[in-house]
Structures are given as C-alpha cells and as structure tokens.
Amino acid sequence: MKISFHGAAGDVTGSCHLVEAAGRRVLVDCGLFQGSRELHEENAEAFGFEPRSIDFLLLTHAHLDHCGRIPLLSKRGFLGEVITTAASRDLARLVMLDSAHLQEEEARRRERAAARSGADESAEPLYGTVDALGSLDHFGRTAEYRKTLELAPGLRATFHDAGHILGSASILLEAEESGRQRSVVLSGDLGNAGRPLLRAPDPPATADAIVMETTYGDRLHRPLDSSVNELYQAIMGAFERGGNVIIPTFALERAQEILFYLREGVDTKRLPASMSVFLDSPMAISATEIFRRHPEACIASLLQEGKDPFAVPGLHLTRERADSVAINQTHGGAVIMAGNGMATGGRVLHHLKHNLWRPESEVIFVGFAAKGTLARQIIDGAKRVQVLGEQIPVRAGICTIGGFSAHADQAELLAWHAAIKGVQTTFLVHGEGKAMATFARKLPPSRIEIPLLHQQFNL
C-alpha cells in the first residue's frame, strides 16, 4: 500500500490524497486550493498523477476544498467511479455547479482585465458548468455509514460519520496484498461533538495508519453554551446601538446551525421575534433544503417530530441579486447571513462595505479564516480594509466566536486519534504549520509525518 499527498499538505485547502493498494488507485477527495488570487495557477497545475489512471474517487464531504477539483479531474480524463454518501452527493452537486459558475465569471473578469491592458488574451476557466455536470455522471454507488463496500477483490472501503457537515465521513481503506493486510483511515474533516444537528465523529476501531486533519490542532474551542450566549449578546448589542449584524457564513452547515440558534433564541425569548433575518445566499438556501431531505445524516429528532429546526420568524430567503442589494436599505435590527465565510468573495462583501464603517453595526465571525483572507485581516484588528475596491474603515464591533466551528478542536482530535487502535503511522494534513507542529507534540510517541505536496510513502 502506498499513499501520496496532492493537496492540503502543509496547507488547509486542496485536499487530495492517493492510495495505491491491491492493484487499484483510489483518490480520497479532490478539493480546490483556496485563499489568495494566485491560487488559480495552483489549481490549474498538474494533479501529480494521471487522472485517467484513477479507479475510484472517495469523497469525504462536500466542502469546496474537498470536492472542488472533481470537475477538473473529469475534464482531464478521469473515468472512474465516485463514491460518497447520499447527502454528500446532493451537496457536492450544488457546490461544484456553484464553483463552475464562479470559475466562468472569474475567467471573464481576467479576459476583460487583459483587454483593458491591450492584450488579446482569452482566459480559459479552470472548468465550466458543462464539466461540473459531466463529473456528476461519474457518481456511482452511495455509501452508508459503517457499511463496508467492496471496491475490488481485496480492497474495501468503509465510511464512518465524521460529524463535520451533513453527509461527512472519515474513510477506512483496507487492502490485502500478497497475504498481508494493511489499512489506513483518512479522517476527512472532523466535527465538533455536541452540536445540535450532527452526530459526534465515529472513528473506526483500528487502522495501521491515520491521515488526519489538524485545522485546530493547536486550539481548544470555548464551550458551545457560552458561544451561543456570546452570539445572542453580540446581536442584542448591535440592535441596541441601532445597527445590523453581519455574519459571514459558509453555505453548508454553519448557516443552518446559526439559523437553528436564531430560532432557539426567539423561542426562548432571548432574541426579539421582531428581528429580520436574511439568509442572503442562494447556495445556503439550497443547502438548507438538502438538509431537510436527509434526516438520515443528522440528529433527526427535530425533523422527525415534524418541527422545522430552521424556521426563524422574520426569515427572508434572498435568492435574487436585486433582493440582496435591497437589504442595504435596512439600517438596523437585521441579522444578515451571507457568503462567503472568509469574505474572499460573494455577497457578504457588499454587506461589509455598508456596515463595517458603522460603529453601531457588528460583524460576527463564526468560522475558520485562513491567512491572507479579508476575514482574517478584520479578525486580526485591521483599522482599514479594502472591500470591493474601496478603503473602508473598520468601526463596527468585531466578534469572533470559535465554539460554532465545524471542526474538532485539539482535545477532540486527540480523542479521535486515541480511539483508533494499532496505529503505526500518523500523517498530519489540512493544517497551518504551527497547528501541525503543536499537534504532533501532543500525540503519543509513534511515527508522525507531515507530508510535503506530492510526497509519497509506503505503508
């Protein structure tokens, strides 16, 4: 068995790992590199393997940094089978089509910029809608948690609930090669236990090797209860000052979880029923519908009781751009949730432009913000930031609430690792350098590797 790392190696995005075993080539995830502009080139580079040679692509979950290069893989000749859970399949379709649309827009923007500078360049998108639709044809069997799938003689895969977003999984691969059994579990992204919509991560009992994420390998989250309190206080503070609340959110999971807590806040009279809530993201609106369709993948009690966990009074779903722009007329008493979560693009930018300079408003960050992103600049205390080409002073209240993270913290990562017996080697991926180094020191003594991009190991 061999494993090589073609993304999220010393980095938090672009997850893509290749396992070669029992004569088959199995890719686990094929995500997009995200963050700064230059990454377009990084995404366009060769994968580090021949797409046509891949037999299976197992998808841990539908976040863009895990599924965002699947259409490119398909465009470049992949002919294998994609296997994932039913919920991940629905979400990945949404995410990949959205990404294709953004890639096409981005290409048009580059073409216009080239034309302005007198160059006659045509800018090819990384992939387009046709490629994203084409890649959906490769989605084959659906995986159920803890039900082992036979990929080929002597090669099995089992999906275990990762508790990170709807449908997310850690994937255990087991192979028999010349009478020798080897196994590796790839964590995918691991969730934060005790959240209202998802189950806790469910690690496999044993594995020879672990590939695990370390996004928060150096941090502990604050308890969820106090995070919910902080959220309510921050919202009430802004309302008392006469301002709005902007919550940059990723469309999957966090948006639904915040909706859940806003509804709870109103139900328990800790938030005013008169507040307006805007879910200003077509993708988050669609993701919320997918959530309702997949009670099997979440803690279903609310859905099974016939209650809508996301039914906040005063909720406006704004799919159309004109409705999104109209929100700018609301100067106070509104909670505006818009993408994307790291404020690197999307509708949240115009809400930030209209509210960051207002001391009465509040911006609440509820997720991870990678280095180099606008969200990170604001969190790190920038006094002025560039938003949609304008310098905007930061006068609004800024609040970062870590407890809503969809990622396990250091203690949870360690507990997940400790639950798996027989581990000889641990590969740390999907983390910034400091988080990985800190986490490596916390692990029990064993072989620990922090792979470089395209590095290969024998297992």
Ligand code: ZN
């Ligand atoms: Zn994720």
